[in-house]
Amino acid sequence: MPEELKQPKSTKSKLPKEPKIDKLVKEPKAEKLAKEPKTSEILEQPNAVSKDASEPVSLNKKQLIKKVEKLQHKVNGLKQKKNPNSDELDLAQNELDLAKKELNSHERQFVVVPDHKEFEDGVKGLKFQQKNQKQLTSRYSKEILEGNVVSTTGYKPNIKKHSIELKNVKKSYITGDLETPVLKGIDIKLDQGDFIVILGPSGSGKTTFLNIISGLDKATSGDVFVLGSNLTLLKDSHLTKFRRKNVGFIFQQYNLLTNLTAKENAEVGENLSTNKNENFTIEKIFETIGMTEQLNKYPHQMSGGQQQRVSIARALTKNPSILFADEPTGALDEEMGRKVLDILVKVNKEFKTTIVVVTHNPNIAKIGNTIIHIKNGLIDELIHNPNPADPSTIDWS
Numbered sequence: 397m398p399e400e401l402k403q404p405k406s407t408k409s410k411l412p413k414e415p416k417i418d419k420l421v422k423e424p425k426a427e428k429l430a431k432e433p434k435t436s437e438i439l440e441q442p443n444a445v446s447k448d449a450s451e452p453v454s455l456n457k458k459q460l461i462k463k464v465e466k467l468q469h470k471v472n473g474l475k476q477k478k479n480p481n482s483d484e485l486d487l488a489q490n491e492l493d494l495a496k497k498e499l500n501s502h503e504r505q506f507v508v509v510p511d512h513k514e515f516e517d518g519v520k521g522l523k524f525q526q527k528n529q530k531q532l533t534s535r536y537s538k539e540i541l542e543g544n545v546v547s548t549t550g551y552k553p554n555i556k557k558h559s560i561e562l563k564n565v566k567k568s569y570i571t572g573d574l575e576t577p578v579l580k581g582i583d584i585k586l587d588q589g590d591f592i593v594i595l596g597p598s599g600s601g602k603t604t605f606l607n608i609i610s611g612l613d614k615a616t617s618g619d620v621f622v623l624g625s626n627l628t629l630l631k632d633s634h635l636t637k638f639r640r641k642n643v644g645f646i647f648q649q650y651n652l653l654t655n656l657t658a659k660e661n662a663e664v665g666e667n668l669s670t671n672k673n674e675n676f677t678i679e680k681i682f683e684t685i686g687m688t689e690q691l692n693k694y695p696h697q698m699s700g701g702q703q704q705r706v707s708i709a710r711a712l713t714k715n716p717s718i719l720f721a722d723e724p725t726g727a728l729d730e731e732m733g734r735k736v737l738d739i740l741v742k743v744n745k746e747f748k749t750t751i752v753v754v755t756h757n758p759n760i761a762k763i764g765n766t767i768i769h770i771k772n773g774l775i776d777e778l779i780h781n782p783n784p785a786d787p788s789t790i791d792w793s
């Protein structure tokens with residue numbers, strides 16, 4: 397389970413401190429930037445101050461990030477007031493939305509890691525590879541988090557079209573002197589808004605694959621671009637930030653907090669979010685998943701299927717771009733399983749959330765519009781399904 401779900405209150409203190417902005421913003425000479433800039437120079441873009449005071453001053457990326465954080469803080473503060481002034485709140489929210497939009501449209505730099513190294517097979521080579529990756533991570537993690545697209549393979553992802561792109565992704569586990577290769581070189585492109593199902597026999601590497609594309613685990617080598625960030629080169633604290641901002645999780649065991657009501661469990665997700673959306677109120681989400689009557693119930697007062705729906709609600713309150721689910725119906729009977737799949741389909745349609753579901757059940761795979769067959773650590777087949785099945789029509793066993 398991701399640590400942000402385990403310890404909702406304490407995760408903040410683990411985050412690295414934001415460096416002061418005036419320390420970061422240098423003013424390189426103009427002709428230096430005109431040449432091919434090094435990545436360090438790209439990061440230190442000049443402060444774009446307009447000469448004419450009547451013109452709006454355009455902010456660089458770091459300043460924009462700072463501005464968004466400040467405005468988010470202001471909005472949160474206003475919301476927590478006993479009697480919030482709705483005009484003031486609307487104004488602050490508008491300002492925040494505008495700043496976010498500006499930040500999103502800020503051009504991202506594409507950076508290729510120089511000196512691509514080859515490593516010998518076996519545990520010794522793997523250990524060198526890990527060391528090399530660690531160095532690259534400390535070199536590039538921060539700029540990836542800030543929006544630069546950093547590639548170790550030279551491959552340039554199309555981040556406007558694909559929310560997930562993998563290039564030559566490998567994952568091995570080392571136990572003692574033994575290497576267990578699990579993913580053996582995966583290339584794939586997945587589109588924003590798709591309903592993706594990952595299908596394969598037990599032990600084929602589905603969970604490993606899901607964990608790597610969702611930022612719960614890291615690849616041994618290769619590029620894992622998710623929403624433009626190369627997760628392979630993010631350090632752990634930045635991965636946590638990435639997950640908190642962008643993705644939601646649903647597990648086979650629902651992982652609800654037993655002493656909180658359904659609504660309070662969902663609020664845990666909301667409190668962790670940095671990407672809330674006014675349309676995603678908890679009440680609206682519970683209405684969408686048919687759980688309004690269960691809002692104030694405790695987990696032990698609900699069926700497995702209802703608990704799983706609460707965990708979906710918890711994931712959705714974050715307004716994630718991508719929702720990952722590992723065998724979400726694995727612990728449910730047919731009726732409840734269908735209901736949960738129904739809701740995932742509805743969430744995909746209604747909120748345009750990209751959904752990635754892992755299952756070993758080929759019948760369930762039919763509800764996806766993209767079906768990935770994993771076999772023995774490789775993609776065996778990628779199917780585009782123009783007519784996804786309605787969960788109520790699929791055979792269950």
Ligand SMILES: Nc1ncnc2c1ncn2[C@@H]1O[C@H](COP(=O)(O)OP(=O)(O)O)[C@@H](O)[C@H]1O
Nearest residue numbers: 569576578596597598599600601602603604605
């Ligand atoms: N932490 C680990 N250490 C060593 N081997 C692992 C680890 N996690 C998974 N594996 C191995 O990787 C393979 C794929 O596992 P997994 O991704 O969980 O498959 P699936 O989800 O398709 O059942 C299995 O052979 C499993 O034993």
Ligand SMILES: [Mg+2]
Nearest residue numbers: 602603604722
């Ligand atoms: Mg699994």
